[in-house]
Amino acid sequence: MKKISIYRPTSIDEAIQILSRHGKEAGVYAGGTDLLIRLKSRLQQAPSYLVDIKKIDNLRYIKEDAQGGVQIGAATKIAEIANSDLLKRKYPMLVEAVNMISSPELRNASTLGGDLLQEVWCQYLRGGYSCWRNGGYICYGAIGDNSYYHSAMGGRLCYAVYPGDAATALIPFDARVKLATPAGVKELSIEQLVPGDMMVDGRIQSHVVRYNEILTEVVIPPPKPGVRASFEKLRPRGVWDFAMASLAMSLQLRDQTIDDARVVFGGIAGKPLRETAVEDFLKGKTLSSDLSDHEVQRDQDRHG
Ligand SMILES: Cc1cc2nc3c(=O)[nH]c(=O)nc-3n(C[C@H](O)[C@H](O)[C@H](O)COP(=O)(O)OP(=O)(O)OC[C@H]3O[C@@H](n4cnc5c(N)ncnc54)[C@H](O)[C@@H]3O)c2cc1C
Ligand code: SF4
Known part of the structure; x- marks a missing residue:
């Protein structure tokens, strides 16, 4: 595993400052169920400076807003969403979907933000091959065995599928996300958040979140009648x-x-x-x- 440093900021502003200081060498560390596996696999693209967001207040909650919608903090555990009575009542399909994510143990560790922004699970990338997503100039998935976790619908440079179930389940509710950025808060739809393989800050990723931005909240509008x-x-x-x-x-x-x-x-x-x-x-x-x-x-x- 490459040498890493971990920061534990207590505010969003502090976290953004650290991320900005270290540039693309830094990354947000939430539950670690994706990030730590990439580090253990010695992926070149994995960050060396981890910014642990678990000590930041107000990133872990599920609450109803004044309009009857629901706000979910990005550091809320998948298990908390799966067990939320409020969400079961308002958006049972979302609860059904997150209950199918990974295993009970992993759902206790992983967060909603991490599920939305997780890296793809292509075996070449995870095996440390030097492909587009890992600092190289080739896609092994396009030319090799691609029976698992690869796109049936083509790709641009990368042919891996986007793996997150939460995003798929949130789109029918017209959910939106809030990002904290150095220039203030940015709001996006889920489709704008994960538009597929994109070059962002010189690297290929499925989402548009830049190296010094933090996903803070998912907002689901009130359920529509009928x-x-x-x-x-x-x-x-x-x-x-x-x-x-x-x-x-x-x-x-x-x-x-x-x-x-x-x-x-x-x-x-x-x-x-x-x-x-x-x-x-x-x-x-x-x-x-x-x-x-x-x-x-x-x-x-x-x-x-
Ligand atoms: C065996 C296994 C089975 C799985 N099965 C499924 C499945 O069926 N369905 C599914 O959807 N997923 C599945 N996953 C993926 C799993 O849900 C994700 O690993 C997990 O949700 C990531 O959350 P985390 O909090 O651990 O994120 P981390 O590992 O901490 O982070 C993941 C990525 O998101 C970034 N990130 C995290 N939070 C933020 C934030 N707030 N702002 C900006 N960037 C952020 C990190 O920098 C990192 O790049 C599986 C994983 C494993 C290991
Ligand atoms: S599909 Fe994507 S992650 Fe897999 S080898 Fe190709 S570029 Fe790399």
């Missing part, structure tokens, strides 16, 4: 694994008519993949058990 949502996840070994494919879906119903829809796939692309064409197709339709068969047949008839 919304029904579900999360499905296919895993290679059935338990404790990343999604081979997942689907987070919400339908806003007025009687049986679909007023609005969100359809988001996980585990198949370098980002949570929102299918707006399917959403548009569903809007205005009447919900019935033969909706899909009926519409597939109509589509086939239309195209001969």
Whole structure:
């Protein structure tokens, strides 16, 4: 493991100052379930200066806001989200999804911010190969065995899938995040946060968070009336694994008519993949058990 130094700031401002001072050599350290594995595997891209955010007050909470939405601090444990009565009542699909993340032990250690911003789990990167994400100029996933954790939908430079279940499940609720930056607070949608492999500060990552920015909060708007949502996840070994494919879906119903829809796939692309064409197709339709068969047949008839 490379030589590392750990800072334990007690405020966001102090943490940002330390991150800014060390530049790309520094990284936020939350639960460590991704970061420490990268360090142990001696990945060149892993930071040498860890900024532990666990001592910072006010990053670990789940609370209802005045509008009836919910705010979740970025350092809140995945297990706390999985066990939250407030979230079970307001967004049961989110709770269902986070209960499928990793194992009970890991959910006790890992945080929401870390799940959203985790590194990809491509075996070449994790094995220390010098690929695009690890300081090199080649993608081994594009030319070698890519049966696990690689994108079915192509990529730009990197072909690894974005692995986070929380992001996939948060998009149907139109959740947003807050980032603390040296220039003040920045707000983004989840889709803007994880747009897929991007060059940020000279390195490839799935998210847009810069080296001296800290994710502080996830904000979920109040549940919309008539919304029904579900999360499905296919895993290679059935338990404790990343999604081979997942689907987070919400339908806003007025009687049986679909007023609005969100359809988001996980585990198949370098980002949570929102299918707006399917959403548009569903809007205005009447919900019935033969909706899909009926519409597939109509589509086939239309195209001969
Ligand atoms: C065996 C195993 C199975 C897993 N299965 C799943 C699964 O099924 N589904 C799934 O979604 N995930 C899965 N994971 C990933 C796991 O959920 C993540 O490792 C975990 O959520 C990361 O959270 P952490 O707090 O430990 O982050 P850390 O390891 O501390 O950090 C992860 C990354 O995020 C950055 N970071 C963390 N917090 C912040 C912040 N607030 N601001 C800015 N940057 C930040 C860090 O700098 C680092 O780059 C699995 C992991 C393992 C080891
Ligand atoms: S898929 Fe991405 S992480 Fe894997 S070898 Fe290619 S560039 Fe590296």
